Amino acid sequence: MKELSRAQIRDLMGEVLKNQGKALPADDAADLREVGFRSLDFSELALRVEDATGEELNFDAPGLRRIATVGDVLDFLVELQRQ
Amino acid sequence: MSVETAAQTPVHPAGADNRIVVDGATLTWRDLPELTLPEPVAALAHSARYALAAARHHAVHGTELLLSTASRVDAAMRTELRAAGFAVTELGAPTAGDPTAPAARAAESGRLWLLTSGSTGRPKRVGHTLESLTTVRGQQPARTWLCPYAPGTYAWWQVVTLSLTQPGQHLVVVEPDQLDDWPALAAEHGVDAASGTPTFWRRALHRDPAGLARVPLRQLTLGGEPVDQTILDRLREVFPAARISWIYASSEVGAAIVVHDGRAGFPVDWLDRAAPGRPTIGVRDGELVITSPYHGAGLDGPVRTGDRAQVSGDRVLITGRLDADEINVGGSKVSAGVVRDVLTAHPRVAWARVTGRRAPLLGHMVVAEVVPTGTASSPDEATPDEATLVRWCADQLPEYAVPRRIRVLTEIPVKETLKSDV
Numbered sequence: 324m325k326e327l328s329r330a331q332i333r334d335l336m337g338e339v340l341k342n343q344g345k346a347l348p349a350d351d352a353a354d355l356r357e358v359g360f361r362s363l364d365f366s367e368l369a370l371r372v373e374d375a376t377g378e379e380l381n382f383d384a385p386g387l388r389r390i391a392t393v394g395d396v397l398d399f400l401v402e403l404q405r406q
Numbered sequence: 407m408s409v410e411t412a413a414q415t416p417v418h419p420a421g422a423d424n425r426i427v428v429d430g431a432t433l434t435w436r437d438l439p440e441l442t443l444p445e446p447v448a449a450l451a452h453s454a455r456y457a458l459a460a461a462r463h464h465a466v467h468g469t470e471l472l473l474s475t476a477s478r479v480d481a482a483m484r485t486e487l488r489a490a491g492f493a494v495t496e497l498g499a500p501t502a503g504d505p506t507a508p509a510a511r512a513a514e515s516g517r518l519w520l521l522t523s524g525s526t527g528r529p530k531r532v533g534h535t536l537e538s539l540t541t542v543r544g545q546q547p548a549r550t551w552l553c554p555y556a557p558g559t560y561a562w563w564q565v566v567t568l569s570l571t572q573p574g575q576h577l578v579v580v581e582p583d584q585l586d587d588w589p590a591l592a593a594e595h596g597v598d599a600a601s602g603t604p605t606f607w608r609r610a611l612h613r614d615p616a617g618l619a620r621v622p623l624r625q626l627t628l629g630g631e632p633v634d635q636t637i638l639d640r641l642r643e644v645f646p647a648a649r650i651s652w653i654y655a656s657s658e659v660g661a662a663i664v665v666h667d668g669r670a671g672f673p674v675d676w677l678d679r680a681a682p683g684r685p686t687i688g689v690r691d692g693e694l695v696i697t698s699p700y701h702g703a704g705l706d707g708p709v710r711t712g713d714r715a716q717v718s719g720d721r722v723l724i725t726g727r728l729d730a731d732e733i734n735v736g737g738s739k740v741s742a743g744v745v746r747d748v749l750t751a752h753p754r755v756a757w758a759r760v761t762g763r764r765a766p767l768l769g770h771m772v773v774a775e776v777v778p779t780g781t782a783s784s785p786d787e788a789t790p791d792e793a794t795l796v797r798w799c800a801d802q803l804p805e806y807a808v809p810r811r812i813r814v815l816t817e818i819p820v821k822e823t824l825k826s827d828v
Contacts, residue, residue, distance in 0.1 A: 342793045342797075363735075363736075363768065363771070363805060363806065363810065365766065365767055366765040366768050366771050366810070367771065367811065369765060369766045370765055370771060370773070370810065371811070380766070382766040
């Protein structure tokens with residue numbers, strides 16, 4: 324299975340935000356609410372990861388966790404690809 | 407007692423001398439192959455010529471007939487048809503198939519059977535008669551009709567019964583392998599009336615608008631799928647003087663709504679208006695409900711169509727199948743048809759399909775496929791990209807209804823039914 328790196332997922336996240344007229348800060352600690360990255364954006368990013376890898380992500384696998392920062396999103400999706 | 411025996415000369419239908427162009431030949435209904443059919447028979451046609459011959463055979467002899475194409479009827483359906491007492495026979499097959507097993511019950515004279523398109527599961531049999539399928543009556547102007555539909559479908563019977571029953575209604579039949587280039591065939595044979603799905607028309611506009619404009623059309627009819635304002639307007643640009651109609655019809659309720667004013671939807675004051683011999687149209691819980699005199703056997707009374715209808719201003723719009731139209735995005739309900747209409751209204755979009763795709767957090771997200779305008783051979787340079795189309799939708803739709811993933815295709819997909827989504 325083709326797997327995207329954290330940096331590649333970050334690029335995709337930047338595209339999602341750019342299409343919404345927003346910018347992705349360089350700091351992984353940036354708060355998602357301040358960035359304006361919401362559930363629709365998160366879902367779109369997940370679909371972009373699926374499209375890039377050709378594999379469906381299994382969102383049921385990992386337990387619930389707090390996703391509050393840009394870094395949380397990237398970590399979560401990196402981990403999800405390995406489930 | 408003396409019994410006067412009627413001469414056994416077959417009585418041909420009133421349209422028997424109409425011209426038919428099929429498979430490169432120009433002939434009349436009388437010139438079609440003479441068939442010998444058992445009955446009740448499920449006749450699976452391998453060519454348009456044999457399908458027309460079976461229709462004429464029914465018109466002359468009243469043979470109980472279910473007509474379809476061989477490709478639409480799989481092995482399980484053949485077994486089902488035999489179990490329902492039909493002799494199943496292949497018409498015009500290139501090689502001899504299984505011998506026809508005899509029918510297993512007495513025939514019901516005059517009965518015609520249609521197989522539904524199966525958009526909601528297995529195709530179902532719906533009983534009709536030539537009479538109930540003939541919805542165009544009265545004196546019609548002479549026309550040469552294009553027949554692009556798959557044999558045995560409701561839409562096919564509409565065109566076929568018109569030509570069988572009315573002198574002056576000629577047919578030019580499009581075989582499946584001619585579907586991409588039908589405008590050339592139609593122009594060659596002077597087709598001035600054509601009926602097709604919105605997908606059929608979009609493909610023609612997309613592939614070769616100049617070729618389409620050379621067909622001397624005076625009547626254009628759309629049906630079988632939701633008809634949006636954009637496709638009506640684009641056809642109007644190409645055919646400013648023609649009558650452009652859309653029709654809501656199905657195997658179950660027959661031809662129930664016919665609109666000629668060039669606008670999508672139908673007037674809201676047609677709702678719940680009862681008139682003798684006319685269908686009564688209603689909307690119940692967002693579903694189109696029709697009571698029609700042209701209904702299939704056993705379907706009298708109100709029929710829930712499974713199609714979603716919504717009132718918008720002074721019109722009632724039919725947006726798509728209820729089970730496929732609604733997308734639930736995190737608890738917010740989105741009509742795929744409404745999103746599709748926004749996309750196809752973009753000046754650079756020729757066709758769009760909108761669906762729900764499984765997504766985290768929200769359950770589903772709205773996604774789309776589009777075909778940009780410009781013919782397949784010379785695509786426009788400025789093809790709209792995903793971000794442009796997303797912004798276009800965002801300007802007109804709630805945030806949750808905006809398709810976030812939009813895939814660009816080069817060709818409009820089409821099925822044998824001439825629809826995109828079935």
